[in-house]
Amino acid sequence: MAGRDTSPSSTSSTLSNITVQTDRLPASRSISASPPTSTPPTSHGDEASVLSDTHKMDTPVEARDDVSTPRAHPQAHPEAHLAVEATPEVPKSEGRRSARSTRAAVSTYNVQILAGTAIHTPTKYLDKHHKNVLHGPLPKSAVHSLMETTEGGAIKLEDGDSGDPAEEQLASEAAEAAQRRRSSRVTDLRKEAFRNLAAAGEAVAQKGQELLATGKQRVQHALRSSVAEQRTKESQQALVKSSPKKRARASAAPTPEDEDSETETEKDFVKPKTKKWLAQGLYLGQHREFDARLKESQNRARRRSKQAKESKILPLPMFAGERMLNVDPQNEWRDFKLPFDTYNPLPRKVKVDGWVKLQKNRFIGDASAQWKREKQDSSQCYCSPEDGCGEACHNRIMSYECDSTNCPLSPEQCGNRPFAQLKKRAKGNRYDYGVEVMETEDRGYGVRAMRCFEPHQIIVEYAGEIITQGECERRMKYVYKKDKCYYLMSFDNKMIIDATRGTIARFVNHSCEPNCEMIKWTVGGDPRMALFAGSRGIMSGEELTYDYNFDPFSSKNIQLCKCGTESCRGVLGPKPKDYNRDKKTMTSSIISGTKRKIQDMLGGSRGSSSTPSSPKKRKLSSLATTALTKAKNSLAQTAANEVKAKESAAELQAQKASRENRALRRSSSMTLSSRRSKIVHKASRRSLPVLKSTRQTTVSIKHKTPKPVPRPGALKPINRASLLPSILQRNLPTFKGRKSLPTSTIPKTPARSSRSTRSARSTRSARSARSPSPSSPNITPASLRSANRTSSKKLTQSKLNFKPVNDVPRGYKLDSVLFTDSEDDDDDDVDMEFAPKTSRTSRRPTTANSVRRAAAGAKRTFERGVRTSRRAAGVGKAAAGLGFRGMGGRGEAISGSTIRVLTGDDD
Numbered sequence: 091m092a093g094r095d096t097s098p099s100s101t102s103s104t105l106s107n108i109t110v111q112t113d114r115l116p117a118s119r120s121i122s123a124s125p126p127t128s129t130p131p132t133s134h135g136d137e138a139s140v141l142s143d144t145h146k147m148d149t150p151v152e153a154r155d156d157v158s159t160p161r162a163h164p165q166a167h168p169e170a171h172l173a174v175e176a177t178p179e180v181p182k183s184e185g186r187r188s189a190r191s192t193r194a195a196v197s198t199y200n201v202q203i204l205a206g207t208a209i210h211t212p213t214k215y216l217d218k219h220h221k222n223v224l225h226g227p228l229p230k231s232a233v234h235s236l237m238e239t240t241e242g243g244a245i246k247l248e249d250g251d252s253g254d255p256a257e258e259q260l261a262s263e264a265a266e267a268a269q270r271r272r273s274s275r276v277t278d279l280r281k282e283a284f285r286n287l288a289a290a291g292e293a294v295a296q297k298g299q300e301l302l303a304t305g306k307q308r309v310q311h312a313l314r315s316s317v318a319e320q321r322t323k324e325s326q327q328a329l330v331k332s333s334p335k336k337r338a339r340a341s342a343a344p345t346p347e348d349e350d351s352e353t354e355t356e357k358d359f360v361k362p363k364t365k366k367w368l369a370q371g372l373y374l375g376q377h378r379e380f381d382a383r384l385k386e387s388q389n390r391a392r393r394r395s396k397q398a399k400e401s402k403i404l405p406l407p408m409f410a411g412e413r414m415l416n417v418d419p420q421n422e423w424r425d426f427k428l429p430f431d432t433y434n435p436l437p438r439k440v441k442v443d444g445w446v447k448l449q450k451n452r453f454i455g456d457a458s459a460q461w462k463r464e465k466q467d468s469s470q471c472y473c474s475p476e477d478g479c480g481e482a483c484h485n486r487i488m489s490y491e492c493d494s495t496n497c498p499l500s501p502e503q504c505g506n507r508p509f510a511q512l513k514k515r516a517k518g519n520r521y522d523y524g525v526e527v528m529e530t531e532d533r534g535y536g537v538r539a540m541r542c543f544e545p546h547q548i549i550v551e552y553a554g555e556i557i558t559q560g561e562c563e564r565r566m567k568y569v570y571k572k573d574k575c576y577y578l579m580s581f582d583n584k585m586i587i588d589a590t591r592g593t594i595a596r597f598v599n600h601s602c603e604p605n606c607e608m609i610k611w612t613v614g615g616d617p618r619m620a621l622f623a624g625s626r627g628i629m630s631g632e633e634l635t636y637d638y639n640f641d642p643f644s645s646k647n648i649q650l651c652k653c654g655t656e657s658c659r660g661v662l663g664p665k666p667k668d669y670n671r672d673k674k675t676m677t678s679s680i681i682s683g684t685k686r687k688i689q690d691m692l693g694g695s696r697g698s699s700s701t702p703s704s705p706k707k708r709k710l711s712s713l714a715t716t717a718l719t720k721a722k723n724s725l726a727q728t729a730a731n732e733v734k735a736k737e738s739a740a741e742l743q744a745q746k747a748s749r750e751n752r753a754l755r756r757s758s759s760m761t762l763s764s765r766r767s768k769i770v771h772k773a774s775r776r777s778l779p780v781l782k783s784t785r786q787t788t789v790s791i792k793h794k795t796p797k798p799v800p801r802p803g804a805l806k807p808i809n810r811a812s813l814l815p816s817i818l819q820r821n822l823p824t825f826k827g828r829k830s831l832p833t834s835t836i837p838k839t840p841a842r843s844s845r846s847t848r849s850a851r852s853t854r855s856a857r858s859a860r861s862p863s864p865s866s867p868n869i870t871p872a873s874l875r876s877a878n879r880t881s882s883k884k885l886t887q888s889k890l891n892f893k894p895v896n897d898v899p900r901g902y903k904l905d906s907v908l909f910t911d912s913e914d915d916d917d918d919d920v921d922m923e924f925a926p927k928t929s930r931t932s933r934r935p936t937t938a939n940s941v942r943r944a945a946a947g948a949k950r951t952f953e954r955g956v957r958t959s960r961r962a963a964g965v966g967k968a969a970a971g972l973g974f975r976g977m978g979g980r981g982e983a984i985s986g987s988t989i990r991v992l993t994g995d996d997d
């Protein structure tokens with residue numbers, strides 16, 4: 091039974107506290123009484139049974155349980171005692187009525203209890219009931235109200251114990267009935283008590299929350315004050331360390347103990363955290379002398395040595411920008427690019443199939459045996475530590491790397507050990523190494539810089555397999571037959587570097603305006619190829635390119651260039667002939683003259699393209715530049731004067747020629763009507779637009795002569811002086827104080843055929859004849875001298891290469907012959923012009939012989955013209971008072987028909 095009492099499903103256990111009063115009911119009496127809870131109402135009169143819904147389960151088990159329970163002492167269980175005492179006194183009538191029905195019910199139905207199976211009350215029922223039961227002791231107030239309500243109604247059992255069995259039974263029945271009623275009342279009370287309890291609980295909870303909030307606030311406050319105290323302590327400590335001025339200021343300020351400040355500190359503390367912006371830009375903490383290419387320790391040392399005071403007002407552009415703009419004025423001004431330490435591209439690993447990396451050259455096959463170590467001219471430098479093997483280092487100039495054998499300086503002092511530097515760099519991280527493979531849009535792979543490179547700084551070595559020419563041919567024929575990319579580069583000793591297996595340099599693409607150069611150096615007596623930055627230097631992210639000067643082996647291998655630069659030559663092969671010619675003739679001579687002049691002025695050694703290292707030299711250089719510009723201007727002025735002189739000389743010449751023409755006309759008895767001349771012009775315009783300018787010049791002379799007919803034998807002077815400044819202006823790049831002019835700055839002349847060249851020249855001539863060329867600031871005495879020298883040479887070298895005319899078109903006759911001095915070769919070009927035959931001439935059919943005769947006459951006339959022209963040039967020269975070369979010989983002669991003969995290297 092004990093076990094059942096503790097069971098949660100046991101009604102007895104659940105009721106053990108609250109139904110204790112019933113326990114204290116006269117157990118002996120209730121033993122016989124069937125428990126009313128399990129008793130369904132048997133009649134309408136059994137109200138207690140019908141109305142009560144909670145007591146049905148309460149009592150029976152208790153009754154059973156309590157059968158053996160000794161009666162509790164009122165003192166030990168005051169509540170129980172009270173309850174017992176408070177048992178309502180049931181009126182007799184009521185009690186009797188209920189007792190009767192109960193009695194009847196007991197004898198009839200309470201079989202389960204009698205059988206001892208009441209314990210098997212369905213769990214469902216028990217659960218439901220369990221919910222309605224209030225657990226725990228009854229609150230005093232409830233007990234009190236219970237007492238009040240039961241007052242007078244309670245059956246004083248003791249009193250009822252009269253000894254009469256009938257009475258006893260009656261009393262017991264009445265008690266039972268009262269018990270039933272009381273039970274229902276108790277349930278109500280329980281509910282009420284429960285409600286009260288809930289309300290009280292709520293109030294307690296509310297109070298608890300309030301307390302909690304207050305506690306929280308107190309904790310926060312305590313925390314804040316501790317933080318404020320901490321800060322105050324810190325600031326006080328700082329003050330102690332700080333200057334007396336600050337201390338005084340701080341003492342004047344309200345003390346941290348002040349309430350206000352405390353509240354302020356609190357406010358500060360409460361303030362939401364805001365972002366703290368750096369005061370000095372992105373690279374806060376990075377000093378001005380910082381060089382990303384150096385190690386951290388080196389940078390630290392550098393900073394210590396320089397002790398530069400950093401500006402905190404304008405931290406950007408970053409330090410490299412500053413260097414770019416101020417420190418290196420020799421480096422020509424250029425478009426702004428983000429400095430390397432602001433823009434550092436992230437490395438992108440591009441995987442290249444079939445590329446076997448080699449870090450250094452490797453001899454293949456017979457190459458090793460055949461490799462004769464060419465006796466290199468040894469080189470020695472005598473630099474001082476102050477020079478540090480700079481631009482003036484002999485080894486550097488000779489492209490020899492300094493080492494302990496040829497340089498007196500230590501590796502730390504020497505600045506001419508590029509390959510050693512490269513080796514060191516290769517051991518660093520990817521940014522130290524500084525190059526990576528990239529993918530281009532239309533040229534396959536390429537190489538880009540991941541860092542900045544100084545002008546002429548070594549970037550990467552071009553190394554690979556060194557093979558003989560025979561092996562190279564074999565590979566080309568069989569191995570690389572279907573390849574589109576070749577990685578072959580001619581090397582020393584007629585060997586070839588095949589970088590199909592080689593360094594990353596093999597991926598460097600070609601450009602007609604490259605930013606790098608591939609240069610052979612001698613390192614420890616061995617030749618080695620490496621890619622060096624060009625004179626502009628390399629910025630981070632730039633694609634590296636050099637000029638392949640590619641030998642395509644055969645015309646089949648010619649590849650189109652896609653470098654996309656302005657001066658793109660169109661192919662990866664060597665420069666077109668025309669380009670070379672133009673470059674060689676005018677521009678290169680001008681440039682070399684200019685360079686020579688500058689070097690002379692600077693007192694430097696010729697052949698060295700080094701930048702003046704000392705500030706003194708730099709100053710001299712800038713002075714020289716200014717002087718040169720002035721000289722250029724004055725020369726331009728002189729050239730303009732010269733032009734005028736030439737024009738007056740030409741006019742004289744024209745008059746003379748006109749006299750000669752008249753004489754000739756008289757002797758040849760052949761004249762041209764104006765109508766015919768028009769036809770000739772039309773024909774020439776149609777057939778030979780090349781001669782357009784010639785005709786124009788003729789026309790311009792016509793204006794000066796009364797008769798608008800071509801003047802046979804008239805010598806047309808060419809206004810060379812007017813041409814020259816414009817040519818120079820076109821060809822000579824603006825001098826900006828740099829020692830060497832990069833190839834890219836040399837203007838390229840588009841490829842032309844000899845005819846188109848002539849045409850262009852004619853056009854130029856015509857242009858210059860129309861408008862006097864503006865005075866060019868780019869002319870230098872040296873350039874002028876060299877230009878004169880070149881042209882005079884051409885003139886003396888020009889030979890007449892006359893060919894007989896056999897193919898005169900039907901209905902036409904030979905009208906004019908144009909001899910042009912070609913700069914390509916020593917031969918002069920001859921162009922012929924045919925005019926439609928007039929009725930008069932058609933009566934005299936033109937035979938090949940007559941044409942030949944006419945041409946021979948023309949030749950004679952031409953030679954005469956040349957002589958005259960030279961005389962005229964002499965006049966011009968005298969007039970100009972300068973060493974200006976003679977005007978191109980030009981003669982016009984008529985023989986048989988209208989034949990104009992022109993020669994000279996300008997039209």
Ligand SMILES: C[S@@+](CC[C@H](N)C(=O)[O-])C[C@H]1O[C@@H](n2cnc3c(N)ncnc32)[C@H](O)[C@@H]1O
Pocket residue numbers: 532533534535536574575576577596597598599600601649650651652653662
């Ligand atoms: C030494 S490889 C350079 C790397 C090559 N782009 C690659 O993907 O491996 C030379 C080849 O690159 C291509 N190439 C380089 N420069 C070029 C250019 N400017 N235009 C067109 N093709 C170019 C040509 O096919 C050439 O044969």
